[in-house]
Amino acid sequence: MSDQLERLNRLPLRDNLRGLTPYGAPQIDVPIQLNVNENTHGVPADVQAAITQAVAEAAVGLNRYPDREFTELREALAEYLGHGLTADNIWAANGSNEVLQQILQAFGGPGRTALGFPPTYSMYPLLASGTDTEYLRGVRAGDYGLSAESAAAQVRELQPNIVFLCSPNNPTGTGLGLDVVEAVYEAGEDSQTVVIVDEAYHEFAHDGTPSALTLLPGRERLIVSRTMSKAFALAGARLGYMAAAPEVTDAIRLVRLPYHLSAITQATALAALRHREALMADVEDIKVQRDRIVDGLTRLGLKPAASDSNYVFFGGLENPHEIWRGLLDAGVLIRDVGIPGHLRVTAGTEAETTAFLEALESLLSRQAALPA
Structure with missing residues (x-):
């Protein structure tokens, strides 16, 4: 055992965090x-210039807290997503990982479970551990596919509080049919399962690939998460967001830190959205x-x-x-x-x-x- 690990183990660390290693490539x-x-x-150079100007303007007011509700940004994200969404449907945070963490803080926790289908995004179990949510590992087919029938059966059997559906899936890159999302949502009716469809890479999908955003109406337990790290080339800016029923965004407000999105982050994201072409x-x-x-x-x-x-x-x-x-x-x-x-x-x-x-x-x- 390394000296550093020995020192870590002497701390009164939560039991479910012992033996874990941090995420990192x-x-x-x-x-x-x-x-x-x-x-x-x-x-692109013109987008860099727009971001630089927006950040310079925001810097004038850095002695004041930013808009806690980041209203202008939520309006811009709703306009970008379309599908009849409004600012009331949108929430954002410092990367989609923080969005997922806030969802787990609101709907997970001690005595609750979150289900993923590995191989999938390796942050899901780490986010679950960080919120003291038990992580359940579902199964995929031999070709790493996930059918509606299989996913729904596992939800009915395990009755998780939260389900992660990564589409396109990381690391395999394959998208999920909307029939899988619909089946999982219906299977979670009795357990009131919150279904997260992680669409971090949706902008790269083949033309005509439908988004789970189309399924949001009438499904208050469905959440679709996105990010500006990939398609918008803003990995260094840290801006993730989600779309859901307004009552879900209200639930996230109960656990978010005050003023969690800086004025610089908001200005950067807004400038990028205005120059998205x-x-x-x-x-x-x-x-x-x-x-x-x-x-x-x-x-x-x-x-x-x-x-x-x-x-x-x-x-x-x-x-x-x-x-x-x-x-x-x-x-x-x-x-x-x-x-x-x-x-x-x-x-x-x-x-x-x-x-x-x-x-x-x-x-x-x-x-x-x-x-x-």
């Missing part, structure tokens, strides 16, 4: 970083590179999953960590998600995608040339 300074699903295109153009280019990765991996004899996100999950590797290490040595950082035979890569710029595919092809060729 490697932050390694290499030329091509394709491991945490960032928007590698960056913020340029940002969405980059999203379309990322989708092209994602599909190019799928085609390239297939050509190399690997097995990429169908992706509605800005990353590709792929299998068919005998030693994925060896490939991960080889790519890193070549200056390309992708993600080892700990699933046997698989890795995950973010869709970057055209040049980054080319570098990844060429480095991977070189590694696979060298492996094939080795004697058995």
Whole structure:
């Protein structure tokens, strides 16, 4: 046991936090970083200028607390989402992780449970532990799919207080049909289960892919979470948000910290929303590179999953960590998600995608040339 861990264990830490490790992907300074699903295109120059001006204007009033209700931002987010939503349906926080944490603070807690379907976003069990909510691990099919029948049966059996449905799913990138969301919601009627559909990557979905936002009317226990980290290239700004019935946003107000969204964050998000056309153009280019990765991996004899996100999950590797290490040595950082035979890569710029595919092809060729 390390000295640091020994010192930690001497503290009166909550029992359900003992033995856990913090969330975190490697932050390694290499030329091509394709491991945490960032928007590698960056913020366009005109949007940078708009954000800089908005932040400068906000800085004049930094001696005062910001609008606690961030009303203008909620109105702008409702307008962006559409579907007849208003500011009353919207809540936001410092990244979608904080939104999820606040939902767990309001509807989870001691004696309550949250159900996820691994492999899925690895923050779900950590957020549950942080709020003293028991995390239940559901099951998926062998191809990591999740059917409406299977998901609903597990909800009826386990009767969780909260269900996480990640769509597109992280790390697999596959979207869920709305039939799954509807079935899970109906199955949770008796247990009054709150259903969270995590749509952090929805803007990257193939054209015509419906959002769970269409299911919100009449479903007061349904929450759809989004983020500006990915499509809006604002991972460093930390702005996540959700859409739900107004009574749900009222419940979140009971647990949110006062003035939790800074004036700088609000100004940055508003400026980006006003200039979203340029940002969405980059999203379309990322989708092209994602599909190019799928085609390239297939050509190399690997097995990429169908992706509605800005990353590709792929299998068919005998030693994925060896490939991960080889790519890193070549200056390309992708993600080892700990699933046997698989890795995950973010869709970057055209040049980054080319570098990844060429480095991977070189590694696979060298492996094939080795004697058995």
